[in-house]
Amino acid sequence: MSLYILCLILFAIGLYCLIVKKNLIKKIVGLGIAEYAVNLFFILLGYTKGGEAPILSKDTPITNFVDPLPQALILTSIVIGLGVTALMVAITVRIYEKYRTFDINEIRRLKG
Amino acid sequence: MSLIVKRITRITVSLIFLFGVYILLHGHLTPGGGFAGGVIIALSFIHLVLAFGKEVALKKMSQATVSIIESLGGLMFWGIALLGLIFGSYFFLNILPKGRPFDLFSSGIIILCNIAIFLKVGAGLFAIFLALAFIRLPPEEKKGENR
């Protein structure tokens, strides 16, 4: 139970970083931390006491395995996170080209 | 980059490539599979760029080739899934023969799907690296007017 609370604390730290920091790169890092926290939460759901890695091979007998379903889902989610981070970094580089700054207070041409 | 880095890179690039292919082919037996293998392959090309510079790496794999390999990977995955629809009447059905368990060529279409994902992810990551790392910023304009 305490592990889940720690995951949610990590998520809150990531969200804080995303909202409060003014530099665009720090916002990207904050979003990355929040994403890792949620992925970790998801994988921890499948944990059974005394479980082993769910890899079947010829010599290990079928013992207590942790749940492999969340692990497969989180692989997908990590790839999605990679894609979004790459897109965000690309947009940030282009923003730097146009606005010459990473500060979010300067990047405010859209108003109203 | 210094001479030591260049010498070592010549050895390690091929080792990384081989390791990536190993992780790919054993995707249905050990953790890894297409995505992890693709990332490692992209890393071997990035290693080449970092040690020798952009021109050498682009001679090995030009930007147009990267783009075509990426689309081919996606099309291969789409085609395999479609074959399941045509021959087995269900999208994504596992239609190739499944050998004995724990063999290298067991589990039907999974190995082909892994290869398709490998091509797409590897080429895609290398393309992202090329696009991001070599952006030329236009020269600074004179700050004549107030902002």
Next chain:
Amino acid sequence: MLPVFVIIPLGAAFLIPILAKFRQGLAAFVANLAAGLLLFFSICSIYWLKGGLKIYYVGGWPPPFGICMVLDGLTVLVLLVINLIGFLALVYSLDYIKRYSSAYLYYTLFCLLLAGLNGLVISGDLFNLFVFLEITSIACYSLIAFGTEAEELEAAFKYLVLGSVADILILLAIGMLLGCVSTLNMADISRSLNTAVSSNLILYSTALFITGFGLKTALVPLHAWLPDAHPAAPAPMSAMLSGVVIKIAGVYALIRVIFNIIGFNLVISQIFIWLGILSMGVGVLLAIGQWDFKRLLAYHSISQIGYVVFAIGLGTPLGITAGLFHLFNHSLFKSLLFLNSGAVEYSTGTRRLEKLGGLYQSMPTTSATSLVASLSIAGIPPFCGFWSKLLIIIASFQANNIVGAIVCILVAMVTLASFLKVQKYAFMRKAGQALTNIKEAPGFMKFSMLALAMLCILVGIFFVPFVDTIIKPAAAVLLEGTGYARRILGV
């Protein structure tokens, strides 16, 4: 035959980069062919549904082991919305995109967007819905930043950050549900939630779902990205965003999860009603003072989606029918309005209302269709918007929600005033000095705008058979709520 909705746009999206190396024109052709085929299949799906609910097991694995695709009444309605607006927006882009270089990238991203949207609505599995939601979002972010001007990049970044937070919240909510019921098939979750003991996790999960999907729908107070993102995108993409994406990735996903999985109850109804009323009011009040054509339309989107969420939140059969009908109508006339604004910008080069004028003589098609769309959104008979707004007001009176009904009527009047302003400044008054030599929009753009205007008028005149064949089955799916599970699993 269900996966054809995902196969066609994905195949087109992977083929276009290869084909574009040989000939540039092939990209547009393949994309339009794909969208046309999708439109054809989604009209066919109305007839497939006559034989009852259709379920497709991907890979042959039956649920709950495998992923299944489901076609029911609600799916048919949203498939029609997506593919109709998608096809017409693609036809419009044949002329509009010539301004940008590397047009084949636009067509690839657009086909990926269509693939993501179609996959979202036919998916019968919660994590599959999340994956397609992410595909849709990534395609949206890229398309908004397509012009790579400074404002477009800033708007895309804002939408990216908020959209990613929404996606993370949705993933957290799916994780909490998974922890409760340890399955991901929608029907299975609903069946387990009925029999299992209720716990706090389901409450947190519902709250996170409403927040996450509400951010995608741009419900007030989570609407801050919409007025920046919708004007910055190219015009056919704005039409898709405002007319399709905020409804599908937002409203459809929200009501599918809340009604069919978790079950509708009084608390959720009150939340929807108050969020709807807030969105209606704030959207239209912020829209009155706008002088940028597309930004005004974006604020009106917020208020009209408030109508939809309010009506669905009422929970009565008439309310849900009215809400879904307004969803369809809004996609028609809002897309038409955005396509009009794109045509105006294409010909005159500006979006500010104070600089436009006199387009009634120089752009007759555009001004006629924009007149149709403005009368529709304001709720003037016999156009389609009148019937759906009337049904919403009647439904809220029936449900004894007098506050909501009065807000609906007031917002409709303010909407009418706002669009009269648009019509006067942009189209009716005499042209200024700077606007000479304005030509009408090119052929394909005219075709899309005329088609949407025709549909507005036809749906308005023939609304009774339309509501009976398409909207009523959709409302029936939502009304039977968690009984959905019984029909899919056959238990």
